[in-house]
Amino acid sequence: MTSRASLPPEPSVALREVLAFDDGGSLRLLLAPAGRDIGVRGVAVGDEGPARPLDGCLVLVTGPPASAPEAAGPVREAARRGATGVVLRAVEGVAAAPQVVAAAEEAGVALLVRAEWADWTDTAALLRSALACVRAGRDDDRGTGWTAAGGPESLSALAAAVAEYTGGSITIEDTRLRVLAHSATGPDADALRRSTILGGRVPEWRVAELRRSGMLRTLWTSRDVIHRAADAEGPERLIIAVRSGPEVLGSIWVAGDGRPLRPDAPAALRRAAEVAAPLLVRRRLRESGAARRSELALRGLLYGDGDARTHAWSLGLSPDAACAVVVAEPLAAGRSDAGPPVAASAPDGRALDVAALQAATYRPSVRVLRDGGRLLVLLPVDAGAERGAEPGAAERGVAERGVVALARELAGPGRDTGLLAGAGPVAAGAAGVRGSCEEALLIVRVLRERVGAGSPLRAADAAAVGPSLDVARVLDAARPVWEAGRGPVHDLVRTDLAAGGELVRSLAAFLDASGDVARAAARLVVHPNTLRYRLRRARERYGVDLDDPDTRLLVTLAVRLSG
Template identity: 75%
Template sequence: MTSRTPTPTPSESAVTLREILAFDDSATLRTVLVPAGLDVGVRGVAVGDEGAAQPFDGCLVLVVGVPAASAEAAGPVRAAAGRGASGVVLRDTQGAAVAPEVLAAAEESGIALLTRAEWADWADTAALLRSALACARAGVDEGAPGITAGGAESLTALAGAVAEYTGGSITIEDTRFRVLAHSATGPEADGLRRSTILGGRVPQWRVAELRRSGMLRVLWTSRDVIHRAADADGPERLIIAVRSGPEVLGSIWAAADGRALSPHAAEALRRAAEVAAPLLVRHRLHESGAARRRELALRGLLHGDGDARTHAWSLGLSPDAACAVVVVERHGAGPAVGDRTLDVLALHAVSYRPSVQVLRDGERLLALLPVGAGQERDALRLARELAMLAPSLPGGVPVLAGAGPVAATALGVQTSCEEAALIVRVLRERAARDDGAGPGRYADAAALGPSLDVARVLDSVRPVWEAGDGPVHELVRADLASGGELVRTLAAYLDASGDVARAAARLVVHPNTLRYRLRRARERFGVDLEDPDTRLLITLAVRLTG
């Protein structure tokens, strides 16, 4: 977080820590220590690295640097307490225990100590805390009856309350025009409202129409109620954007269904937008938090980090379920185009079967596939489908897809993931050595034969090669430094099983040129290609150095 968080003014009312934690239904925050109790007052949110002259009177301070498990966090805790903070929030790290020095600092200073879940980020945490404060304050503020945080603790309750005070039918939508809540639909509701509620979102044709007419631009830039007169397509509507500071969170729509809207409808919508803001933030945090927790669990399961059984249950997957992993990487494409291709393939993989779970891991796509009896080749089928689909997409680029073996239980999918990634690597190496025949773009272990074992052997001997010395090492180092012509010649010669004519044709040189280079290797570096051990070492060196 780089923006400065304003310290609250004395006129801003305090909210208890208990009220803030009650707002956190996504479990973003964990209470570690509260020396003054949960009823300690909180008046704002501040960032711990703000200037030393900035007071923290009554604030919860976000310590964005060191984690709670580090003893170094004790310093910022004491500093925040010295500047009047009521509590601090530190970053959790994979469930590691809070350092004893940090606990002692909080207890001695009398300051509340909380940690932020690893799956959340500081922007989410700040939004959560600010929304909790706003929601709690709105609950005691004066306003339209029923349209308060206290009177509308959910979006559905809010939609019902707003419908009562506007005399219209209400929908509350996010910025993607998904319907998050709506009031009861009367018999005279127009067709657009019915289709929007039944479909769970505004129809695409309607969104396109709003965009063409300029209504969306007006909605997202206006800070007041927008009036849309009745026409042949529907009744009168009032719309207002819901904001948290400069950020648009969604919108509230009031439609006159069979009767005129109340004269006070616009004022009721303005009040509703204020109350809806923290509720929409909470909805967004809950949605993004669930997605991040799922991603964290899937990443941990595939890479063997943390407790595999817990990760499996978090994903709704039985730890005893047989699974396989498919790894997909783009092949020969720029990052932007390749990323779009992987995004579409991710959607396709999920539609392949509802139980498939997908993770974007940097420039790779990982798909976890539960495998039932008789479905042992499903991973290979999915790999083939994705590899064949990618080039046919608009702007699509080729990909390489590897299908890992079936793991007997979900707890063993790390091995399947590692082998699938190795398969992709072997496919890529084959493509680099290919002479025009065109290597496969998808495979499983059976399709690659001994190539996978060779790759594992090369990984094992790499440290030995890198620590070694001798004529072959000297040849490879010297030649690669000057362009690698001799190494490429040796590679072609060995791949052709010593057939000079075939190796020369592959290099597009005269056979005498190739013989001259081989003689130079012997005379300059003392490398004897008649010796089988030397040939083996050169073969390994060529493979290891690419």
């Protein structure tokens, strides 16, 4: 048995040929000291082990980005182990560190960067598919007359070629059974083929039938051609899954179009699946790259990271269009400030999934971002600003009612289940989206506090939560001042909270009751004299006198900030 170590090395592929495969723009070449014709034999991850040789490999350095000077170390190490080039992660708007560029130039290795919107899994798949595609184009010894690089350059061309070599009609489909390409349809094509091509995907009833019969499971698990004999429901069919290693990318279907298939059709179909793999990888990467770029632009617009006008154009929106943000979170979410939310539980996750579908179908221009256990919806509105004019009061009122309506729809009817939804104000353009998002997040936080106090309100805008919104802003602004301060009130709060917080709760109840001892005691379920004793203890032990207005204000802030 031949060992892996004794196998001959894979033939090298010129770096320029690899880069030509990247039509999605996920890779950028910064430096090629040995030229673009330098040979590439494989792809490796930089942290796969120090003993592994990297002869002729492009090495994916998953650690520090190209902008970090410490990335020079992995570049030198990869070069020492024989790498052809290294791929580092780019940081948008930040150049590669001079130390990194100098290290690559001194070591004589190519330096590439991966776009911020891409990820390492897709980058590795892209590079490996490029190598396989180019090598397949050099090797035409299987008698089919067409290859991945030397013949069909698109899925449509491949479908036409497969039809010629199998004698049947072809559809190439992705894993969701959407038609990506098909050959010409003859006059004798069966009704199912016509329906599939016209609808752009396999009809739902047919998918259900394939699932019930076990055909889909057989297709996704088989590595060879599946044959279905002609019957009363349709002609003879051959099917094969298209794979990249263990991953299924799609399938190719051959149907007898009023005539028998050729005897060598299965062999041609096996070859077609090999040729289709890099083409499907390329198509998927192009689609996923576009989706990631859109997500990055939407995230930047909502959270105020980068140029808002540029993000709006990237999303296909006018930077001057009026818009608002709606934020939805599960009732049980862990936090709702501008930081990353905790992941939602399974039922809450389903509620967010449903809300995302509701939002996406609310209007074609809506953009939806699922950010962990939080849903953020960018809603362009008809408020005059879309025509380049500042919206009037009547137009703005209509737009704001529409935003609140969406928030209520997302929150759902349940009192003890579903979501909390905050409707941000209508902004005149992209520059105001961040402010709308921040206010929507704050409204959700206020709603969560009210739910804890027994409120049934689940969706609201600023008007519905009233002064609580400004109080939340004041508390956020006061928090760093409070945390940096010291004195009697700080000593009381810190010491009492460490002991259980009984005194802090008593002060909070007293202040909420506007100094009415009897009402505060009833709320605490203690005798009024007990509450009077606790207030006296605060004054005698800590020097906190609630008769002083400034002290009373500071205690009010302290108990609110301490929760």
